[in-house]
Amino acid sequence: MDRTAWIVVTLCVVGLIAWYIYAGKQMPPARPSTATASPTSPPVAEASASARPYLSPSPVPTPTPVQPGPTFPEKIETLRNADVELRLTNRGGGIKEVILLNQIAKDDKRVILNSAQEMPIGAIVDQPAPPALPEFALSREPDGSVRCERAMQDGVTMRKKFFFQKTNPPKDNFLLEFDVDLANGGAQPYASSGYFVALGSAAPIHPRDYPYYTRLVWCVPTHGWFGESTVKARDRNVSSFQGGGGFLGLGQRAPQPFFQQDFTGGEWTAVTNQFFATIIAPLNATLAGKGFDSWKANGIWGRSFEVSTEQHMVGIEGAMHMPGFQLQPGQSYTARFQIYVGPKIYHQLGQLEHNEAEIMNFGVFKVVSQFLLNFLNTIHSVVKDYGVAILILTAIIRLVLWPLQSKANRSMRQMAALSPKMQELREKYKDDPTRMNQEVMKLYKQYGINPVGGCLPMMIQIPIFFGLYQMLAQAVELRNARFLWVQDLSQPDTVAHLPVLGWPVNIIPLCMAATQIWLMAMTPKTGDPTQRRVMMFTPLIFLFICYNFAAALALYYTAQNLFSILQFYQNKRQPMPKLEKVAPAGKRKR
Template sequence: MRQEAAKQPAATTAAEANATAATTAPTLTANAPQANFAAATGDNVAAQVTTLENDFIRVRFTDFGGAVRDIALKKYPAAQDRPDPFVFNELHADPMLALTEFPGLDRATRYTLVSSTPTEIVFRAVLDGRLEVTRHYTLPPSTDAAKSLTDPYQLRHETTFRNLTDKTAVPMRVAFALGTAAPVNALDYGIALKTGYHTPDTQKFIARSDLEGGGFFSNFGIGNRDPLSNITSPGPILWASVKNQFFTSILTPDAPAASLVTRRVKLLTALPDTDHNAYGIAGAAQFELPALAAGATTKLGSNFYVGPKEYKRLANGDVFKADQDKVMDYGFFGWASKLLITLMTWMHSMVGNWGFAIMLTTLALKVAFIPLTLASTKSMKRMAKLQPELAALKEKFKDNPQKQQQATMALFKERKVNPVGGCLPQLLTIPFFMGFYSMLSSTAELRFAPFLWAHNLAAPDTLFYLGPIPVNVLPLLLGVVMVFQMKLTPTSPTMDSTQATMMKFMPIIFTFFCYSLPAALSLYSTTNGLFTIAQQLLINRMKDEELPAAPAAALAPNFHGKPVKNVTPKKK
């Protein structure tokens, strides 16, 4: 436990930041550390800061609001190859767990530090001699979640309200700030800045863009062009969160919250309103306090996690009992993402490098789908052999589509060919590939993880620059791999010329699409393509299966139900 006088705490409201932001606005660069975005946009008066810490986090409390000013994540640096840790809520609208809707007891109120130990801290304030508020925080010293049944990134928080009058106090609404997620560098366009909440029925996420207004259709007078001041989501809420791409805060109250309020907040007032770096997203969980009899008390307790979005950690049901792992927001194919991150984490424990873990997981996925791939390839080859007979049917019944369809289906049945057999097995693999993509996009462990020439798997693998243009190797390699892959892979016999032309441009499209994506995604796609080429070379060496011979006088029903002779062309 440590105390210090903080002359310039992190940013608070936009109004308080105005005085200093104009002269201290940072220079934004692509690789700027997070600290650059918090330059001297501070409170107008000094705050007394008290620190609790363990091996994983350093929690700084401020007496303004009796709340958590910010939390440094010791295991995660703010910038690559620099010792300073990432600080959650470094730029903020409010201190975390501050009472945001309670004038006289909110972040502008100076609380009294009642007591502090290496693991606990207590603040207290009294409102007009009527209401006493005591705020108690506990940080576990243990880093062994299995033994302590808690998590080193998680605080225990309790706020007690006591009626000091001789009259019953009316019911009140209070809200606890969840923190503010801000862009971490100039390339962060805020796509991952979200609040989220979990109810007994579902979980939902609100993106910063949901509050920004505008959008494509607003240019035609459809929809609202004006930004929303806030979005209120009704409960009962089992947990609520604020997050960026890799880190999150999660408030899990002892009793469900009434609602979640999400706000888009401007953090750097010196920047223009059109600059995405100027804005963050903040959330607050609202609770309804009951009427308090004279001298009575009521308590709101919660667990407050601030740390990395690590699926393995958040899926620990002994500690996180309310499906907090759903904060990962894997999407529709989340079940596949969870299987893959579990497998990839195990691979990493074996090889010690996340890049090789991605490659091995991709290989495992490819091997698992060999039966489906063989079935698909076999079906496509059978369809290709049937094309002359299908063409003859098409010519014979070109004036009667219904009869043509009947004859075609009869031919499929006779020659034991499934017309959808080439694509159906591949459709079954889509959830896993989509799940892999979603999982790699938000895995905190990949942040600053090196692999060969790539220094950071969570960013593009820029090797050098040609003037202002970055040369990202993996997307370029992916394009080359896709060209070879397309030359080896048999095309569907039913593909028309337009589709075939579009397929020729796919390597260019994918290279362009992946060029600015994290290297982990390009590594997965490139590795998958290389394994597909190797697999196709082996398949092409296999002996083709012959189609069942057509009967000498095979018959197929025509449109009128009468038989017609088989239309298989005769060999010349």
């Protein structure tokens, strides 16, 4: 990239960071707290089983103290396949932990999801706060599924069944289903104004994971650019719960103890960190043996919690709200849910039927990110090394842009040749900036030079930059992917820490800055001293911004700089363009 491009890309990175800080302001407002719940009080915990029934018909939280933990012994049943182990608990009748058997966290330990909070995934609660979880009877069925059962008050029984979906061939090892059945065996009608399905929790796996991606997400119907029906994933990231001063005073917000949002026709809801997600999608429901129309989600709740004070890690916990129903004596209500719990592998999410791939949050340049990720995985399927795949992807992008960049380089050399004449005009009209700009533009016109001729490659690279950044930041395929000395392409390539100071030594960003300085030293100098001073500090600014980015992103830009240097050497071998005045349009020969 030329000097102008580096300025714009640096501003893009600054803008990207500013956007992350400011993004919390763009979230939809939380549902106002009711009169019975103080805005500074967390949502209520569920009372013990003897105090009120599970799935209480009360629609509003009542401020009561959090109940002590369960006194009955915990029982665990497991469901397991080649990729995941689910540990189901009798406390709340849900999934206590999810162990991803082929995903490694720190210190060679396996990644465990939902390990930071007590609320099990799939628990059915009336209010989604840390409850005194009721006891369920757990049993393993002959078909391998796990059954949870609990007798509630007034003759109502709740049964839940968790099992892996069976497809031939197996479609996805991270996909399971659970069914909820409520049977009214009492003499009185049973009414529920709605209930919550616990999503569990999500927290950063590694202290260096980007906290922005720890989010509460919900997918709802909307309309596209041309009025067509579509769906869109909306989210609330964990920083929005903590409050903050915003960016330059914009987007200031107060801390929120919890978040609650109403909607209609929700396709799915989820909690997610940078690389892993728990997504629950309602499938259908029946009431008294007949189809029940109100079976999609109609709300979401979430709160943040502190995972590690020392490492400043914050997680998020959530629950999906479902519509209410009424059961006459002898009637039953059944709801089916699908759970995806595992890594955010884009092509697998894209094969699911409820638009689960929308959780990737690729941003404005989603199409670019999707294309680059699919292309990167295609290259990897051949070379079997993600570091090499990134280098090949960089080479292909540079080859596509080569003709445009060559034209831009020629334009820059013409500008450099014109620099002495421009300097004369600046000296001559230094006291009259308006006249100076007019004369400079006139000079460009005389020699047929387009002052923005080098901008086209830069404009094309802006969506590539943002698309690549979002793609590399969320590509779970890069986790623990090695390349040369790099142990994990999704993390900075720290090889040591400076004594006393403790600062990390990241090699690839230093190489990126060195190649950028080399590239700028080769670029034709402009006559503008201000621009020269700005360009002198641009590599240092870019190094500061990108120093702790993922090694994959720094590797891409280092390789891109090397290709740019190669292209400059190739262009330098060509004769210097001559400055020739062009005839005015009206006097050109026909």
